[in-house]
Amino acid sequence: MKPLFMWAGGKNKMLRHYQPLMPNQVNHYCEPFFGGGAMYIHVQKTYKPKTAVINDINPDIVRIYECVRNNLQPFQKRLDALEAQYIPLSKEDRKKFYYDIRSEHAWEYQKYTGCEEAATLYFLMKTGFNGVFQINKNTNGRYGTPSGLLNQKTQVYDREVLQWWHGALQNTTIACRDWSQVVNGLPDDTFFFFDPPYRESFADYGNGFTDQQLQALIAFADQQQNVFLSNRDDEDWFANQNHTLNVAHFPITYTAGRRKKNEDGTYEAKKAQEILLYRTI
Numbered sequence: 138m139k140p141l142f143m144w145a146g147g148k149n150k151m152l153r154h155y156q157p158l159m160p161n162q163v164n165h166y167c168e169p170f171f172g173g174g175a176m177y178i179h180v181q182k183t184y185k186p187k188t189a190v191i192n193d194i195n196p197d198i199v200r201i202y203e204c205v206r207n208n209l210q211p212f213q214k215r216l217d218a219l220e221a222q223y224i225p226l227s228k229e230d231r232k233k234f235y236y237d238i239r240s241e242h243a244w245e246y247q248k249y250t251g252c253e254e255a256a257t258l259y260f261l262m263k264t265g266f267n268g269v270f271q272i273n274k275n276t277n278g279r280y281g282t283p284s285g286l287l288n289q290k291t292q293v294y295d296r297e298v299l300q301w302w303h304g305a306l307q308n309t310t311i312a313c314r315d316w317s318q319v320v321n322g323l324p325d326d327t328f329f330f331f332d333p334p335y336r337e338s339f340a341d342y343g344n345g346f347t348d349q350q351l352q353a354l355i356a357f358a359d360q361q362q363n364v365f366l367s368n369r370d371d372e373d374w375f376a377n378q379n380h381t382l383n384v385a386h387f388p389i390t391y392t393a394g395r396r397k398k399n400e401d402g403t404y405e406a407k408k409a410q411e412i413l414l415y416r417t418i
Contacts, residue, residue, distance in 0.1 A: 138182065138301050141201065142259065143268030144173030148332060148367065151411065152179055154387040159183075160363045160417040165327040168192070169316035171202075173268075176330045176365075181305050186328075192312040192319045195270070197280065199313040201259050204252040205299060206306035213299065215256035220293045223264070228287050235264055235284040243276035263293050320357065328363040328417075335369035348374075355380050355414065363417050370410035382414040 140149070148155070152175060163184035168177055171193040180186060193199050204212040223234055242257050249257065258280055262270070265282040273281025312319050320329065331354055334346040351368070358364045359380040368375070370386055389411045 138178050139295070139298050140173035140175055140178065141205070141298065141302055142173060142262045144175075145268045145270070148175040149173075150389065151367070151387060152176070154385075155365065155413070158365075158383075158385065158413070158415055158417060160328050163328045163363070164188075165324045166190070166330070167320060167323055167327050168330045168332070169319050170194075170332045170334075171198070172332065176332070178305075180328070180330075188324075189309040190312065190319055190323065191309055192314060192316065194313065194315065196313050197255075197258055198270075199311060200251060200255040202302075202306060202311050204255040205302050206309070206311065208252045209299070209303045211250065211252040212256045212259075215253045216260055216294060219257065219260045223260075223293060224289065224291065231264075231287040232284050235261070235287065239276065239280065243279045243281070246279070260293060264289070316354065317357075326363060327361075329358065329361055329365070331358060331364070331366040333366075333368065336371055336374065352378060355382075358382060358414060358416075361416065364415060365417075366414040368412055370412040375412055375414070380414065382416050385413045385415065387411050387413065 155176075156179075163180055163186045166177070166180050166184075166186045166189040168174070168190070169192045171177070171191045174191065177189070177191060181189070191202070219238065223231060226234055238257060239261055242254070242261060246254050246257075261280055261282070262268075264285055264287060265280075266285045269282050270280065271282040272278060275281065316331070316333070333351060333354060336346075336348065336351065355366065355378050358366045359382055364382070366382070375384070387410065388408065390408050
């Protein structure tokens with residue numbers, strides 16, 4: 138199964154590194170920086186937890202998940218209408234269509250219902266550039282990511298993926314708050330997966346995360362018995378933090394945000410490392 142959408146910093150490629158370090162069982166799961174939810178998929182399919190709590194500070198992303206869970210039919214109706222207009226177009230016309238819809242979503246969103254707005258954003262994210270969630274002034278402080286390759290052949294989204302998420306989210310609590318407001322009061326054996334914005338990151342999705350906030354998150358993680366906390370590797374910084382968590386380093390290739398700039402002005406994927414602070418039983 139796949140995430141609903143591509144997400145810069147998503148953990149699909151990291152799961153093979155994480156699996157040997159995972160808990161023996163997961164009865165309760167909490168992911169306070171949700172994004173695309175690659176780890177959520179793995180936990181749901183592998184452990185089938187009794188409860189799950191997901192949270193993201195981006196209300197537009199949260200609205201997509203809420204509509205997929207609670208109002209799939211109107212969400213999909215709007216999505217199908219956009220797809221039906223988009224697929225027959227030439228690439229040049231697709232590009233114009235993308236930017237017309239992006240402008241409508243930025244400036245005329247009051248005319249939408251909640252699920253029409255969420256489905257319109259979902260369409261833009263499925264046809265936008267490389268999983269980057271960019272906020273622009275010229276798009277009214279709303280989604281402003283440039284168009285992607287626009288090379289879809291027969292469909293914009295996968296119906297089976299959408300249906301899986303609809304079912305999986307039925308017993309999941311969805312929140313849109315600061316991480317610190319969703320982690321308290323959960324069972325002691327909850328498996329926490331923290332994937333906050335990278336330190337000094339381009340891809341912060343309009344929500345920066347300071348070192349002080351990251352330090353508070355590490356302090357909370359250090360008190361848990363089942364916890365993963367991932368970030369961009371900065372060995373000196375993380376080594377200087379006061380915690381007793383295990384530390385692992387993994388190779389990663391950044392395809393968005395932190396790319397390498399070539400002499401001719403083009404960009405290419407950049408090889409780097411990610412760090413994982415963890416403790417599991």
